[in-house]
Structure formats: structure tokens, C-alpha cells
Amino acid sequence: MSDESQTTLKQGSGEKEGKKPIAYALAEKQRDISVAEFFEKNRHLLGFDNKKKALLTTVKEAVDNSLDACEEAEILPEISIEIIDMKNDRFRIIIEDNGPGIIKKNIPNIFAKLLFGSKFHTMKQSRGQQGIGISAAALYGQLTTGKPIKIISKISPNDPAHYCELHINTQKNKPEILSEEVKEWKKDHGTRIELDLEANYQQAGQSVDTYLKQTAIVNPHCTIIYTNPKAEQLIFARATDMLPKEPKEIKPHPYGVEIGMLMKMMRWSDSKSLQAFFMKEFSRVSSGVAKEICSKAGILPTFKPIEVNRDQAERLIKAIRETKIIAPPTDCVSPIGEELLQKGLKKEINAEFYCAVSRSPSVYRGNPFQVEAAIAYGGELPADKPVRIMRFANRVPLLYQQGACVITESISGTQWRGYGLSQSQNSIPVGPAVIVVHLASVWAPFTSEAKEAIAHYPEIVKEVKLALQECGRKLAQYTHKKRKYTDELKKRSYIEKYMPFIGEALKDLLDLKKSEQETIENMLKEILEHKRGKLEKVEMKNEEYDEEFAKIGSEEPEDSGDEEEKGEDL
Amino acid sequence: MTEVIKHMKGIANDIYQKIIKKKVPSLDMPIRSLQNVNYDSKIGYFELKGKILSRTLGAATIKTFAQTLLMMNESKKIVETNDIATKREIYYVSKNWGEAMFREQPESDTVMDDIEAMLGFNREQLGFIPEEKGGDVAGRLVVIDQDEEGKTIKIDCTKFGSGAYSVPTSVEGLKFETNAKFILAIETAGMFQRLVKHGYWKKADCILISMGGVPTRACRRFIRRLSDDKKIPVYVFTDGDPYGFLNIYRTLKVGSGNAAHINKYFCVPQAKFIGVTPQDIIDYKLPTHPLKDVDIKRIKDGLKNDPFVQEHQDWDKALKLMLKLGKRAEQQAFAKYNLNYVIDNYLPQKLKNTKSWLT
Structure with a gap:
């Protein structure tokens, strides 16, 4: 119903007929919504x-x-x-x-x-x-x-x-x-x-x-x-007795605050002045920065926070956006670390190649965050299927809503062909690989309260892509080396297959002796091997792989008869 | 020892010497393509420019390398025992080579062409003979041949009724008697049949030869020898399309890029093209078909890369005219007027009007 039709309706059924305004009738339906109903x-x-x-x-x-x-x-x-x-x-x-x-x-x-x-x-x-x-x-x-x-x-x-x-x-x-x-x-x-x-x-x-x-x-x-x-x-069982680095609690950064939040904070603040309020409640706000914000908003730094009205609060928000404030401290997030991430992956996936990358911390909307990525490649992984994606936020696995997650978007948006996986335009790459991405943040921006997918902030997309690219480059080094190795193997066996025929034909053409034919073959072998150089083996062996562990949760589903989101398997 | 075997042993020995000196051996042969031929109308055929393809032994070449040597060895055996083998037979012989065998006949044909080019001998001299028929002949010609016992026999090509004399795979030993005024080489068997049936050779006093598409080496050699021996002109009559011009006629007259190493023997430089020309399509208001993509490609390729077309302005013009018309016409298209229009009108008119020919 449009606003217009609503207006006409009210007029028609309103005072003219001498009845009570309709709002009274509507009011009877207006009541508390219980949490149970909401749930x-x-x-x-x-x-x-x-x-x-x-x-x-x-x-x-x-x-x-x-x-x-x-x-x-x-x-x-x-x-x-x-x-x-x-x-x-x-x-x-x-x-x-x-x-x-x-x-x-x-x-x-x-x-x-x-x-x-x-x-x-x-x-x-x-x-x-x-x-x-x-x-x-x-x-x-x-x-x-x-x-x-x-x-x-x-x-x-x-x-x-x-x-x-x-x-x-x-x-x-x-x-x-x-x-x-x-x-x-x-x-x-x-x-x-x-x-x-x-x-x-x-x-x-x-x-x-x-x-x-x-x-x-x-x-x-x-x-x-x-x-x-x-x-x-x-x-x-526990694999390490080291507790992860204790994440530090930080105050919010001004860039991440919205007007409602700011007003609430000011109402409950016991600071006597705006300047003191900003310095106490936010990170990275010095007295100079606090004064700058106040002056840009046209409010005295000595103004009482509790008396700031909506209009002034809006000016303060605008002033914050216009003020240069250094990024929040980033040592407050606690990553898993490249080594542990790779170790965990090795236990689960039997592949030939592993690499992991921890990016340095970064900031979205005033919130520090850090991205880590890891890749397992080759071995027993299926080569003809889309890669398996494992997503984590603050060390919690994300199993649902893969398609809606910024991690998936960033994986699809990364160019994988150069790294040795096949990929059609903007989709999940195909190849024998598992891609792991972990986002650690003081405030992980989920798309819903179910915490199943991470929201699409450009800063996060950028960091995830950079982490993936870094992993990708390491992967490319390996896949190139491996391709060269298998090509070389193929060529060598090819040469060995046809070499004897040259000796045989020359023997018949020139009426050579059997011993001369053998000389030809030996010499040819030497010539070709010398020409091709030494062959280096490239595969890595994974000794940390735990077969029993890997099996958990990976058996074929016995029945999937409920209203499952299809195509979202992990 | 024959020349051929001496040559083969020389090549094999070069390779052998390189190997025992621990050097990488290679096989050298002229590149067989239009890019590597020259055309000079005074010489009359495509000549190799001398660009050499050197096939150095390595992973990519070892299979072909082995196959080339194995086939040379087969050739040696055949020549030594005075035997022959068809191209198809050689393909089957390779089935005995284990891993080195040919999967398809085109592979073995290519290796055969390589050896031919490498040695500078044609494949008949290597003991390999083609499968294909040489072409059909009818008209004022007596071919002098030998029977299987070596006795001379005379074959009168006027006496085949509605049939024809078939050109053998090897024509080197043949001799000819004729008073014919010209040889008419025809693209399609259908047109040849019509001309034989109505005794065109009697009316025109000529020899008719059906090429059946691109003429075989034997057919080309037959025409060349006949024309040289008896000093009679050769006229060519094909469909009015790029295939008729650039594949059939061009190959007959000056040879092909792929077989440039043997063009010297297998060309007929004195041949003239009487029709169907692009101008004929206009002059005779012939029913046409639109040019296909491959036709257009062939014309453009010819204009750009074919040394024969580049040498002859009239061909350049004719091909450009066809491109402009966007149309092609078949030999049979004259049936639009009546079935014997070709015999009664077209051919007599064309033969009289030499200006309407193409070189």
C-alpha cells in the first residue's frame, strides 16, 4: 500500500462520520512482541x-x-x-x-x-x-x-x-x-x-x-x-601446550562509530567535557585530535557530553570523518600463525604441497582485523572438482552460507589460472586443492546473528585477496616446478621408447654389427641425457597426515532428506 | 649399388658418425611449402628457394626421426630386391615396427615426402608407388606400351567406345603416336563422359583426358611427356571456382609447394586455362553458387602467398573479379542452355578466342 492510499483511507473512515480515529483500533493490536515469537x-x-x-x-x-x-x-x-x-x-x-x-x-x-x-x-x-x-x-x-x-x-x-x-x-x-x-x-x-x-x-x-x-x-x-x-x-588431542596470544581489549576507534552508538556513549559517559570524553572512550584520540574534532563540529571542547543533542552529534560524526586519526592498534588480534595453520592442515589433508600466509593486521571501519590463508595442493585431492574451501572467523569454523561469504567472493575474484588451478570467469577455481581462510578481528562482521558468513567490506576483500595471492604465488612456484618435472619425465620416457629404433635402422642401413648397434644406443643415451641435464624430484611427503582424523565427517551422508541448503557442501 | 641406395647410406653414415662422436645428429631437408618456392615463368614451375628444415634429434623429434630411418631402410630393401610397395602397403609394413609404427596413413605419407625431399629422388625411384589412378584418356592417340612379357603393344585410344584408356602409375616407358591438334584436360569425369559420348574428340581432332580433381603425379607426367614428345598444346577446362584454378590448374601447370622438390618432372608449363573463367560467368550468364568461406580464404591466400598468381597479372585480376562477384560456377552449368551447349557453342568459341584464356 502506498502512502497516498493510506492517507485517503484515513480521511474516508475518519472524523467525518463522527467515529473514533482509526489509530485507537490499531492501538489494540500494538503490544510487546515476546522473544519467543521473535525467535x-x-x-x-x-x-x-x-x-x-x-x-x-x-x-x-x-x-x-x-x-x-x-x-x-x-x-x-x-x-x-x-x-x-x-x-x-x-x-x-x-x-x-x-x-x-x-x-x-x-x-x-x-x-x-x-x-x-x-x-x-x-x-x-x-x-x-x-x-x-x-x-x-x-x-x-x-x-x-x-x-x-x-x-x-x-x-x-x-x-x-x-x-x-x-x-x-x-x-x-x-x-x-x-x-x-x-x-x-x-x-x-x-x-x-x-x-x-x-x-x-x-x-x-x-x-x-x-x-x-x-x-x-x-x-x-x-x-x-x-x-x-x-x-x-x-x-x-591437544597438539600444543601454548595458549594463543591473549587478544587485547581495545577501545573503539572513532572511524567505526555511528551516530546512535556515539549518542548512547555520551549519555552514559561520566566525563565532564567532550575533549575528555573522546580521549577516554576512544583509541588513538589525543587531546589535539579531540580538540580538532570539536572545533570542526563547532562545539566547545569543554561542552558536557551528556548535553550534546542529536544535531550536534551528527556534526561530531561528520567532524570525525574529516579528521585525520591514526589507525587503531593492531596488536590486539590473535592470529593462528602460519606454522600452526599449516600443521593443522597437514593433519587433515593428504596433499603434496602446503603453504600458509599470515598478513599483517589491517583496519576496516575502525576495527582491526587480520587475515590468514593456507593452501594444500595435489596428492589425493580430486583434480576435476571445485576446490574445497574452509572458512574460519576468530578460530570458529564457518560451515553454512559459503556462497554469501566475503571469503568465497574473494576466492572467486582471485585469478587462479596463473597459479596452476583452472577457473572460469569469477567462479570457484577447479583443481586438487583446499583453500583455508581465517579472519581474526575484534569485531568480525557477520552477515547475520547465526554467524555463518562474513560481510563484504572492501578492506576485507582486499586483504583476503592479498593473502590468497601470496599463497598463490608459492603454489605457482610448486605447480610450475611440478609441471616441468612431469613434462620432463614424459619426454625422457618418450626418448627411451624410440631410441632403440634408431640403432636398429642404422644397423640395417649400414650393415653394422650388433656391438656397433649397442654403441649407438649407449652414445645416444649419453648425448640426450647430457643435453637434458639432471632431473630433480619435487614432491613433498606429508608425514603429519592422520588418516583416521581425515575420515571424520567425510563419509558419504546417509540421508540428506531435510530442507538442507543444497550445493553448500563442505 | 644404385644411386638411391648410395644416397641413403650417405645420410645414414652422417648420422652414425655424429653419434659416435657424441654429437647431436640431425636430418636436413628442404622446407616444403609455398613460402619456400620461387616461380619464374621462363623456367615454368615452382622451384625450391633452398630454405632447409633441420630436424635435430630431441624429445619432440625422436619418433619421426626413428620412423624416417626405418622407412629409408624399407626403401633400401625394396630397391635391392627390385620390388615395389604402395603408400598404403608401407603404412601396413610399419605395423611391424612396434612402438614406432604409424597410427594413420597421413603420418607415413608425410615421412615418405620427407625422404623424397631429403634425397632429391621421387618416390617411384625409392620403390614406393601411389595408390591412385592416373586419369582417363580418349581420342586421337595411340599409346605404345609393353605387356607383362615385355612385348610391345599398341593401344588405340579411339577404340574404347564409351569407355577410356587408363593412365598407368608409371608412365616413363610409354611412347606415343598422334596427329591430334591439342590435349584437353578436364576436371570432372561427368564432363569427360559427355565429350566422349558425343565424339567431341572426332569433331575437334583432340585427345581428352579426365583428371578427376587434382591430377595425380602419373597423370601430370603423362600429359607432360605427351605434350613434349608430340609438340601439342595443352588446354585445361575446370569448374569456375578457386579449387579449379589454384589446386587443379596451378598444380598441373607449375606444381605444388608441398612437392616442390619434384615439380621439375611433374609440371606442364605449356598448359593454358580456357575455362570456366570468372569472366565466362558474366559473359555466359551462368547459373552460380555463392562462394563458401573456404573459397574466399583460398582466393585471399592465393593473392597473398602464391608466387604463381603474383607473377601473372591476368590471374590476379581474375581472382579479384571472382571475389567481387562472390560467385562460382560449375562446368555443367552450361546445361542451362541445352545439354550439348558445351560441345556446340562454348568450347568452339573459347578455342577460337585465345584472348579469353588465362596463362
Whole structure:
């Protein structure tokens, strides 16, 4: 309906007939939308669009939280995941970690209130961002089975473990504690959650198995013990005792701030002046820069932040854009590192050639980020299919929405032919290769809350492409060397095949003796070998390849009968 | 030892000497293409310019290198035992060479051409004979040949009725008796049949020869020898299309780029082209077909690269006219007027009007 038709409608049914304005009638329909309703209508945004994905998303949210918590507390993570098939499409998920635990007061909010979390307001590289994931899983379980989420958590050997069962009040978005008690728990510290949900299990493809394996690849410092619904136990053992470099928390950079955010920050700020506000709340703002922003906006630096109105805020935003401010510090992101990335890849893929590249950190919209890429090439990889793409953001594997992701776009937009892969215009290259891309950032820009694909910022596209090109050049060196080698081999065997005929023909033509014929052949061999030079072998052998490990999650899917996104296999 | 074998042994020995001195051997032969021929109307045929292709032994050449030596060896055996082998037979002989065998006959034909060019002998002298028929002859000619026992026999080409005498694969031993005024070499068997059936050779006092497309070496040699011996002119009658001009007529008259090393023996420099010319298409208002892409390509290629066309302005003009017309016409197109229009009108008129010919 257009605006115009709406206007006529109001006039026609309005005061002329002496009735109440229509707005009153409409008002009766206007009320709070409950989170449950919102969730029901938007479950795809949160990664619960189908039963198979619900299982993966739930495991993923819990594991991501555990890893974040362990790393923040500087504990080497050990996480166990158990999925039990309860039949009739019901599953029970039990996840236990050795993390720092959660204090009693916060447990209900963390697990049974949407949008409660520690990470939303900080600028720090972490897996979780919104405070929505695990409570969404709890809500999904509650909606599909009616059962509560059960949590047990312990914060130190001296404290008792706290146990509780939680429901989410879907009208108010508030936790409801169904029962709670103090319990004996043998662990020193850690958290264990248990929830039932309607789900579907699949071993291969976009599955829990694949997710956990890829998680192990990019998180070599953690141990994962996984019991799948077939009661088979898989252990991904820790490959290093080194915790990744602790990411630093940074203040937002002025270039990344939008007007709403700025106004909110000013309202809650306790700074007495705008100048002090900018210097305190943002990174890279010196007193000079703060003054420059204020003067460009035509506001005194001594003005109280709390009194800034919308119009002035808009001027401040404009002033920020016009002021030269150095880029934010970039040592706050924590990459996997070329060596570990390559090591993880070697364990999973049996190829002939591996290379990895970590770019230096860069900035998009005031947010520091860093791109890493790796390529495995040749060996057992199929040569006639599009390359396999493995995407990671802040050490979390991305299994869905490959087509919508900036990583995929950057791979398609890179010219691979020169590097030894075939490719038709702007599409995923074809060849025996696996391409891995990892994006680490204080704020990874996902396209949706389900965190399945990274959004298309030009700065990110550029960095991903540069990383791929760097890998590509290394790959090209190898493929060229290899092509030369196989060509040379072919030529040599060709020469050897036909050489005897020359001796034979000359013997008959010149009536030579058998011994003379042999001399001809020996001499020819010498002449041709001398001419061609020494032959160098090029293949690399991968001793780190783990066949059992590689098999996980790669069996043919037994059934893919649900409403899966087709053509999105990993 | 025959000249041929001496020559082959010389080449084989050069290679042998290089090998035992640890030097990379190579085979040298003239390049066989239009790019490597000269044409001088005084000499009358395409002559090699002397550009040499040196096939040095290496990964890319070793197979052909081996095959060339193996085929030379076969030739040696054939010549020594006074035998012959057809091109097809040689292709089959190679099936006994294991990995070095030829996959298709064109491969073995090419190697044969290489050897011919390398040695400067034609393939009949190497003991290799062509498969193809030499051409059909009818009219005022007696061919003197020998039967299988060596007895001289006379073959009267007026006595084949509606049939014809067939040119043998080797024509060197033939002798001729004739009073004919000219030889008419005809492209298609169909036109030849019509002229024989209606006794055109009686009316015109001539010898008719059907070339059946591009004339074979034997056919070309036959015409050449007959014309030289009896001092009679040769007139050529083909379709009015680039294939008739540049492939059939040009090859008959001056030879081809590919066989430039033997053109000396297989050309008929005295031949004249009487039709169908592009001008005839206009003058006789002949029914036509549009030029095909390959026709246009052949004309352009001829104008640009063919030394024969470049030497003769009349051909250059004729080809440009055809390109402008965008049309070609067949010998049979005269049937538009009536079936014997060719005999009663076209040929007599053309023979009288020498200005309408092309060189």
C-alpha cells in the first residue's frame, strides 16, 4: 500500500462520520512482541532453521563459549561433548568444560535471557559476540521439548558446585529458575550444561563432526572429547601446550562509530567535557585530535557530553570523518600463525604441497582485523572438482552460507589460472586443492546473528585477496616446478621408447654389427641425457597426515532428506 | 649399388658418425611449402628457394626421426630386391615396427615426402608407388606400351567406345603416336563422359583426358611427356571456382609447394586455362553458387602467398573479379542452355578466342 492510499483511507473512515480515529483500533493490536515469537519467526537468523542445523548450532554456541572462557582465564581447554539419541528426533546434548566457571548470580541470565553477555560491549577478539547464542539454544530446546536447560558450574576447588534448571519466560525475556541446589562435583572448576532438543544427526558434511574437527585444526591448544549419537568416542588431542596470544581489549576507534552508538556513549559517559570524553572512550584520540574534532563540529571542547543533542552529534560524526586519526592498534588480534595453520592442515589433508600466509593486521571501519590463508595442493585431492574451501572467523569454523561469504567472493575474484588451478570467469577455481581462510578481528562482521558468513567490506576483500595471492604465488612456484618435472619425465620416457629404433635402422642401413648397434644406443643415451641435464624430484611427503582424523565427517551422508541448503557442501 | 641406395647410406653414415662422436645428429631437408618456392615463368614451375628444415634429434623429434630411418631402410630393401610397395602397403609394413609404427596413413605419407625431399629422388625411384589412378584418356592417340612379357603393344585410344584408356602409375616407358591438334584436360569425369559420348574428340581432332580433381603425379607426367614428345598444346577446362584454378590448374601447370622438390618432372608449363573463367560467368550468364568461406580464404591466400598468381597479372585480376562477384560456377552449368551447349557453342568459341584464356 502506498502512502497516498493510506492517507485517503484515513480521511474516508475518519472524523467525518463522527467515529473514533482509526489509530485507537490499531492501538489494540500494538503490544510487546515476546522473544519467543521473535525467535519463532527469526530462527534462521540465529542458526536454527532446520533440525540438523539446530544440533550443530547448539554444540557450536556451547563450545565457542567454553573456549572463550578458558582462554580468558588462561586455562588450556578440555571440552567433552556428548550427544545422545533419545529417538523420535530428540537428542540430549551434554557439554562439559574445565573453564573458570560462572558465579551463581549470573548463571540464570547467561543461559536463560537473550542478549545478555560480556562480549557485546568490549572490543576484543573472541568467538562469541552478542550474548545470544547459548540462550537461543536453551529457548529452542524449551520450545521443541518443553524441557529446561540444566547447568552445573564450579568456580574453584574451595567453592561448592551450583546446579540449576532454567526456563526462559518468553513473555518477559527473563530466566525462571525451576530448581536449584548445591551439588558435589569432582572437578576443580568448570561448567557442564545439558539440554534436550528436537534435532537431526548427520555424520558428514555440515555436521557436528566436521565442526569439531575443524575447530581442532585451528585450535591446536585444546582437547576435545566427542561422543556421537552412535556412542562412538572421538578424541582430538591437544597438539600444543601454548595458549594463543591473549587478544587485547581495545577501545573503539572513532572511524567505526555511528551516530546512535556515539549518542548512547555520551549519555552514559561520566566525563565532564567532550575533549575528555573522546580521549577516554576512544583509541588513538589525543587531546589535539579531540580538540580538532570539536572545533570542526563547532562545539566547545569543554561542552558536557551528556548535553550534546542529536544535531550536534551528527556534526561530531561528520567532524570525525574529516579528521585525520591514526589507525587503531593492531596488536590486539590473535592470529593462528602460519606454522600452526599449516600443521593443522597437514593433519587433515593428504596433499603434496602446503603453504600458509599470515598478513599483517589491517583496519576496516575502525576495527582491526587480520587475515590468514593456507593452501594444500595435489596428492589425493580430486583434480576435476571445485576446490574445497574452509572458512574460519576468530578460530570458529564457518560451515553454512559459503556462497554469501566475503571469503568465497574473494576466492572467486582471485585469478587462479596463473597459479596452476583452472577457473572460469569469477567462479570457484577447479583443481586438487583446499583453500583455508581465517579472519581474526575484534569485531568480525557477520552477515547475520547465526554467524555463518562474513560481510563484504572492501578492506576485507582486499586483504583476503592479498593473502590468497601470496599463497598463490608459492603454489605457482610448486605447480610450475611440478609441471616441468612431469613434462620432463614424459619426454625422457618418450626418448627411451624410440631410441632403440634408431640403432636398429642404422644397423640395417649400414650393415653394422650388433656391438656397433649397442654403441649407438649407449652414445645416444649419453648425448640426450647430457643435453637434458639432471632431473630433480619435487614432491613433498606429508608425514603429519592422520588418516583416521581425515575420515571424520567425510563419509558419504546417509540421508540428506531435510530442507538442507543444497550445493553448500563442505 | 644404385644411386638411391648410395644416397641413403650417405645420410645414414652422417648420422652414425655424429653419434659416435657424441654429437647431436640431425636430418636436413628442404622446407616444403609455398613460402619456400620461387616461380619464374621462363623456367615454368615452382622451384625450391633452398630454405632447409633441420630436424635435430630431441624429445619432440625422436619418433619421426626413428620412423624416417626405418622407412629409408624399407626403401633400401625394396630397391635391392627390385620390388615395389604402395603408400598404403608401407603404412601396413610399419605395423611391424612396434612402438614406432604409424597410427594413420597421413603420418607415413608425410615421412615418405620427407625422404623424397631429403634425397632429391621421387618416390617411384625409392620403390614406393601411389595408390591412385592416373586419369582417363580418349581420342586421337595411340599409346605404345609393353605387356607383362615385355612385348610391345599398341593401344588405340579411339577404340574404347564409351569407355577410356587408363593412365598407368608409371608412365616413363610409354611412347606415343598422334596427329591430334591439342590435349584437353578436364576436371570432372561427368564432363569427360559427355565429350566422349558425343565424339567431341572426332569433331575437334583432340585427345581428352579426365583428371578427376587434382591430377595425380602419373597423370601430370603423362600429359607432360605427351605434350613434349608430340609438340601439342595443352588446354585445361575446370569448374569456375578457386579449387579449379589454384589446386587443379596451378598444380598441373607449375606444381605444388608441398612437392616442390619434384615439380621439375611433374609440371606442364605449356598448359593454358580456357575455362570456366570468372569472366565466362558474366559473359555466359551462368547459373552460380555463392562462394563458401573456404573459397574466399583460398582466393585471399592465393593473392597473398602464391608466387604463381603474383607473377601473372591476368590471374590476379581474375581472382579479384571472382571475389567481387562472390560467385562460382560449375562446368555443367552450361546445361542451362541445352545439354550439348558445351560441345556446340562454348568450347568452339573459347578455342577460337585465345584472348579469353588465362596463362
